[in-house]
Amino acid sequence: MDASYAPPPTLARWGGSPIEQIRFAGANHLLVELRYQGSERLIEPYSLRRSRAGDLLLYAVRARDGAERSYRVDRIEGARATQTTFRPRYAIELSSIRRIHRRG
Numbered sequence: 254m255d256a257s258y259a260p261p262p263t264l265a266r267w268g269g270s271p272i273e274q275i276r277f278a279g280a281n282h283l284l285v286e287l288r289y290q291g292s293e294r295l296i297e298p299y300s301l302r303r304s305r306a307g308d309l310l311l312y313a314v315r316a317r318d319g320a321e322r323s324y325r326v327d328r329i330e331g332a333r334a335t336q337t338t339f340r341p342r343y344a345i346e347l348s349s350i351r352r353i354h355r356r357g
Contacts, residue, residue, distance in 0.1 A: 271332030275311065278334035279347040284316050288331035289324055296322070297339045300346040314342060
């Protein structure tokens with residue numbers, strides 16, 4: 254992970270960054286219960302990327318309908334690895350942060 258990254262204070266207050274739970278779940282192909290902006294989501298975690306604006310983003314697929322989603326890490330309120338496995342649709346890239354490159 255990018256050495257300059259530090260979890261926002263809202264994430265650190267409950268004992269650490271949810272990123273570690275998300276990385277664990279991704280490495281073990283487990284769904285994640287994600288608390289994000291006041292609601293719960295069940296997701297398949299895939300990658301962490303930094304946007305051109307510098308935001309750290311989690312890319313995932315929503316388990317209920319297969320919709321691809323991105324979540325700003327600073328807005329994640331909590332994460333818990335479930336015991337439910339998933340078959341990855343994409344490569345799981347949660348060990349490093351990559352910059353998003355847009356075409357055009």
